[in-house]
Structures are given as C-alpha cells and as structure tokens.
Amino acid sequence: MKRTDNQIIVIFGGRGDLAMRKIVPALLALHRQGLMPAGYAVLATGRSKITDEAYREEIRNALKEPDNGDNGNDLSAFLSAFYYTDIDPSVSGDYNTLPDKLEMLRQKSGSRGNTLFYLSVPPELYRVIPRNLALQGLNNEGDGWKRMIIEKPFGYDYASAVALNKILLEHWNESQVYRIDHYLGKETVQNILVTRFSNGIFEPLWNRNYVHHVEITSSESLGVEMRGAYYEGAGALRDMIQNHLLHLVGFIAMEPPSSMDSTSIRNELVKVFDSLRPYKNKEISRMSIRGQYTSAHVRGEWQKGYREEDNVNPTSMTETFAALKLHIDNWRWGGVPFYIRTGKRLPTRVTEAVIHFKPTPHYLFSGENVCDGCNQLIIRIQPDEGILLKFGMKIPGAGFKVKNVNMDFHYSDLAVERIPDAYERLLYDCMNGDSTLYTRSDAVLAAWRFLDPVIKAWRNDHSVPLYGYPAGTWGPEHADDLIEEPELTWRYPCKNLADDGVYCEL
Numbered sequence: 445m446k447r448t449d450n451q452i453i454v455i456f457g458g459r460g461d462l463a464m465r466k467i468v469p470a471l472l473a474l475h476r477q478g479l480m481p482a483g484y485a486v487l488a489t490g491r492s493k494i495t496d497e498a499y500r501e502e503i504r505n506a507l508k509e510p511d512n513g514d515n516g517n518d519l520s521a522f523l524s525a526f527y528y529t530d531i532d533p534s535v536s537g538d539y540n541t542l543p544d545k546l547e548m549l550r551q552k553s554g555s556r557g558n559t560l561f562y563l564s565v566p567p568e569l570y571r572v573i574p575r576n577l578a579l580q581g582l583n584n585e586g587d588g589w590k591r592m593i594i595e596k597p598f599g600y601d602y603a604s605a606v607a608l609n610k611i612l613l614e615h616w617n618e619s620q621v622y623r624i625d626h627y628l629g630k631e632t633v634q635n636i637l638v639t640r641f642s643n644g645i646f647e648p649l650w651n652r653n654y655v656h657h658v659e660i661t662s663s664e665s666l667g668v669e670m671r672g673a674y675y676e677g678a679g680a681l682r683d684m685i686q687n688h689l690l691h692l693v694g695f696i697a698m699e700p701p702s703s704m705d706s707t708s709i710r711n712e713l714v715k716v717f718d719s720l721r722p723y724k725n726k727e728i729s730r731m732s733i734r735g736q737y738t739s740a741h742v743r744g745e746w747q748k749g750y751r752e753e754d755n756v757n758p759t760s761m762t763e764t765f766a767a768l769k770l771h772i773d774n775w776r777w778g779g780v781p782f783y784i785r786t787g788k789r790l791p792t793r794v795t796e797a798v799i800h801f802k803p804t805p806h807y808l809f810s811g812e813n814v815c816d817g818c819n820q821l822i823i824r825i826q827p828d829e830g831i832l833l834k835f836g837m838k839i840p841g842a843g844f845k846v847k848n849v850n851m852d853f854h855y856s857d858l859a860v861e862r863i864p865d866a867y868e869r870l871l872y873d874c875m876n877g878d879s880t881l882y883t884r885s886d887a888v889l890a891a892w893r894f895l896d897p898v899i900k901a902w903r904n905d906h907s908v909p910l911y912g913y914p915a916g917t918w919g920p921e922h923a924d925d926l927i928e929e930p931e932l933t934w935r936y937p938c939k940n941l942a943d944d945g946v947y948c949e950l
Contacts, residue, residue: 448479449481449556450483450556450558451559452484452549452553452555453484453487453560454488454546454559454560454561455488456561456563456573457490457563458489459492459502460490462595467867469507469865470865471486472522475518476518481555483553484525484555485550487546489531489533491530491531494528494530495528496527496528499526499528504519525553527549529542533576534569542577543580546559557586557588559589559591560591560874561593562592563593570612577615578615578616583615590620591620593623593624594622594624595624597678597687598687598883600677602889602895602896606889609888613885618884622879622882624882624883625688625881625883626870627688629867629868630826630866631863631869632823632824632825632855633695636696637695637704637709639831640700649801651776652780653802655801655802656801657928658783659783659784659800659934660689660784660798661785661796661934661935662785662786662795662825663787663937666789667737667750667764667789668750668756668764672755672756675756675762676755679766680766680787681763682899684786685766686891689786690717690891692797693716693770693772693782694712694713697777697782706879706880710880714884714886717887719777720773720894722894723897729901730925731770732768733765733768733919734767734911735787735911736750736910736911737764737914738912738914741916749912749915750762764788764789765788765790765919765920765923766785766786767784767923767926768926769927770784783926783927783934785919785923790916790917790918791936792937793939794827794937794938797823798821799822819833827939828941829855829856830852830855831852832850832851833852834848834849835848870882918934
C-alpha cells in the first residue's frame with residue numbers, strides 16, 4: 445500500500461457510535477501502519493458546542509488505550525490531527541463557516557483542496573448534507589478532488605433509491621460518491637475473486653455443468669438489541685439481503701473481469717444483477733420465506749420474542765428471517781438455483797457461501813445417499829475465516845464405505861499477516877480514489893428493482909405467511925421447502941469452520 449494524497453477528512457456525526465467504534469479506530473490503524481497522508485487533518489461535526497481538546501479527549505476515552513510509553517506518544521500525535529466544529533446538518537446556514545474552517549486546516553496540514561466527506565448520519569440526512577455542501581461550493585474539484593462516503597441504507601425501496609440518486613447527482617458526479625458496504629471490505633469477501641480467478645482447479649468447474657446449487661447464509665445469534673426502532677422500518681430483507689448478500693451473489697457469479705480495476709469489476713457485478721430472473725407475483729410465496737423469532741429458552745437463558753423487544757410494535761409484521769431462491773439467467777448459471785438466507789436469534793453468528801457440486805454421473809458406491817457424496821466448497825466470511833473443501837474418502841476396512849472428509853484452510857494460520865478491519869480497508873481505498881469495493885448507483889438500483897416485488901408482496905399481500913420460529917433455532921422449518929430436492933436441506937454451519945451438523949459448538 446502507498447501513502448495517499450494530503451487531504452482533509454470531514455466526518456458528519458463525528459461523535460456518534462459509528463464514528464467512535466469504527467471510523468476513528470480505522471484511521472488510527474492506518475496511522476500506525478504509516479498509510480495516512482503526510483499532511484492531513486480530521487474535522488468532526490456535531491450539533492453540540494465543544495472544544496477541539498474536549499473532542500480529542502472523547503476519542504481517547506472511546507479508544508480505551510493507555511496513554512503511556514511509545515504507544516501513548518503515538519496516540520497523542522494521532523489525536524493532534526483532530527478538530528471539531530458545531531454544525532446542525534439540517535440547517536443550511538450552519539455550513540457558512542465550513543469553507544473558512546477547511547481553509548484554515550489546509551494551511552495547518554499543508555494539503556490542497558482534497559477533501560473526503562464521511563456521512564456518518566441517519567439516512568434522512570443523505571438528501572440534505574450533499575446539497576448544503578454544494579451550496580458552499582465544496583463539491584467543486586477545481587482545487588483538488590472531493591469525495592463523499594454514504595452509509596447504507598441507500599433508499600428504502602426502488603422508488604426511494606431512484607429519488608435519492610437523482611438528488612445526489614444534481615450536485616455531485618457519480619465518481620465522487622462512494623456508497624459503503626462494510627461486507628465488501630472483508631478480506632474473505634475479496635478472497636472469493638482470488639479463489640476463483642487464480643486457481644485453475646476451481647474456475648473451469650464454476651458453472652452450470654458442475655455446480656448443483658449455491659447456498660449463502662448470514663446468521664446472527666443476537667436479536668435486535670437496542671435497534672428496534674430502526675429494524676421496524678427495515679427488516680431482514682432490506683437490512684441484509686439487498687446489499688450484503690446480493691453482493692456476495694455477485695462476487696460468486698460474476699464473469700472474469702478484463703482487469704482488476706474498479707470499472708471492470710463493478711461492470712461485471714451489474715451484469716449479474718441485471719441477469720437475476722424477476723419474480724412474478726404468483727410465485728413469491730414459494731420463492732421466498734419470511735419469519736420472526738419468538739420467545740424461547742436458549743442454552744438455559746430465556747430470550748424474548750421480537751414483538752417483545754423495545755420500540756417494536758406488539759403486532760409487528762417485520763421479518764427477522766428472510767430466505768430467497770433466485771436464478772441467474774445467463775450462459776454460465778442457467779438452471780442453477782441460488783439460495784440465500786439471513787436471520788436474527790439463530791444458533792450462531794456466521795456468514796458463509798457454499799458451492800454444492802453435482803454428483804458424479806454414475807454413483808458406484810451403493811447404500812449411500814448420492815447427495816451426501818456431493819463435494820462442497822465452503823467459503824467462510826466470518827468467524828473462523830477460511831475455506832473448507834469436502835470430498836469423499838474410503839473408510840479403512842473391507843468393502844467400499846465412503847465418508848466425507850474435510851480439507852480446510854484458516855486465515856488464522858497466516859500468523860505473520862494482519863487481517864485489516866473492513867472499515868480500515870474501505871477508508872484507505874476511498875482516500876486513494878479506489879472505488880472497487882464501493883457500490884455503484886446502477887448496482888444499487890438493479891438490486892432494489894429485483895427485490896421490489898418481494899417487498900411489495902410482503903407488505904400488501906396478506907396471503908404471504910409470516911412464520912414464527914423459536915429463538916435459537918435455524919429459522920422457520922418451511923425454509924427447507926425452497927430447496928428443490930426433498931432429500932436436500934440447508935447446511936447447518938458451526939462457529940468453527942470444519943465442524944458440521946446441528947450438534948456442534950455454537
């Protein structure tokens with residue numbers, strides 16, 4: 445990695461949870477690796493009036509690092525680059541002092557007009573802040589580049605995403621807008637491309653001729669915790685599938701890009717989204733499953749149901765579990781079903797993709813379930829990051845009794861290598877002008893367009909059931925109905941990559 449241009453980083457919502465928990469620690473990690481610019485400053489904004497010194501002390505407390513020895517000197521040097529100004533982001537007049545403040549910091553840091561704006565704020569401000577910045581001319585690149593990072597959710601459905609995109613592009617160019625999806629910053633997500641395109645044993649098999657189906661799971665053992673109000677307006681479909689899981693589908697299914705540059709990779713992702721077979725209203729009930737967790741004892745502890753959580757409607761129809769069956773109508777994947785699911789209050793926290801290969805044309809070892817003998821490639825995103833290949837081996841003794849065995853690689857085995865946090869990688873990329881791992885507007889709109897029929901059916905069609913499932917289970921049992929063959933079911937992942945089955949360490 446190389447040092448990027450001198451610049452000013454402006455964090456709207458600089459005192460918020462995301463800034464203190466993710467953004468500032470990521471900047472500190474880059475600082476300690478020598479990857480921050482030679483000249484930079486960080487300007488945080490918030491509604492409260494506090495001094496620069498008071499804000500630096502808040503950061504010091506949030507980082508929870510002892511201020512002693514060389515580490516303490518390093519932290520103090522890092523904190524000295526932070527400044528604070530009070531701005532109510534919804535009041536356009538509050539932005540009047542921002543240009544002068546930025547100019548002062550440019551003089552101090554020796555940077556030109558290069559500026560990165562990070563919108564760590566509620567989604568309703570995504571329409572407001574870009575416009576107010578443009579009114580002050582802070583989108584103008586005459587004196588240096590201007591970039592803006594926007595957190596998800598990018599819209600609430602297809603119509604709202606189109607409207608938001610239109611507002612943004614009135615004042616900013618597409619090349620200036622970086623829509624962040626922290627899943628894309630994970631090393632194991634990026635490694636999907638390396639696994640596919642650098643290994644001759646995988647890429648020739650990565651198509652409808654050899655792949656039976658693809659399965660993607662993202663489960664959480666926690667409930668909605670303190671996010672009930674947010675989750676009521678989102679649900680599992682919007683919160684996880686529209687962005688994170690569809691992008692995993694894109695990385696798994698995309699064609700090889702002409703080169704590993706931002707434009708080529710993102711072009712191929714959009715082609716996948718455009719190839720998703722649209723849902724017809726009459727098939728949504730059998731192509732999608734939604735569920736909501738109910739109260740239950742989990743490992744000896746009573747867990748309340750979703751409708752009993754704080755700030756949740758007692759009659760809520762919001763899904764905490766969502767599973768979809770989808771098809772990609774192109775030459776490579778024609779006829780191969782993709783199954784994706786996500787949920788809260790499931791047995792364990794895990795995200796993984798499973799490539800299920802087809803059985804051999806003629807299965808010689810009678811007495812075994814043919815599907816049990818299918819090879820699987822499991823790509824574990826989190827936790828216990830790594831790759832697992834399952835294949836058949838003969839059990840010692842008389843006859844030809846076959847058992848599936850595991851061959852696995854764990855990222856933790858790379859003891860000398862440090863795995864960077866997702867925000868660390870994504871922030872560095874934006875500072876360096878690399879948008880590869882950020883979502884382009886046409887990809888966002890294509891994903892919303894694909895899911896819009898499901899969103900509308902779940903909202904308006906009362907014949908589409910909302911299944912309850914006890915907390916601590918793998919969701920509604922009806923989710924198995926999505927899978928075409930009756931003898932097949934979902935993989936039940938464990939916290940440890942190489943363990944299998946329901947009875948594993950959770």
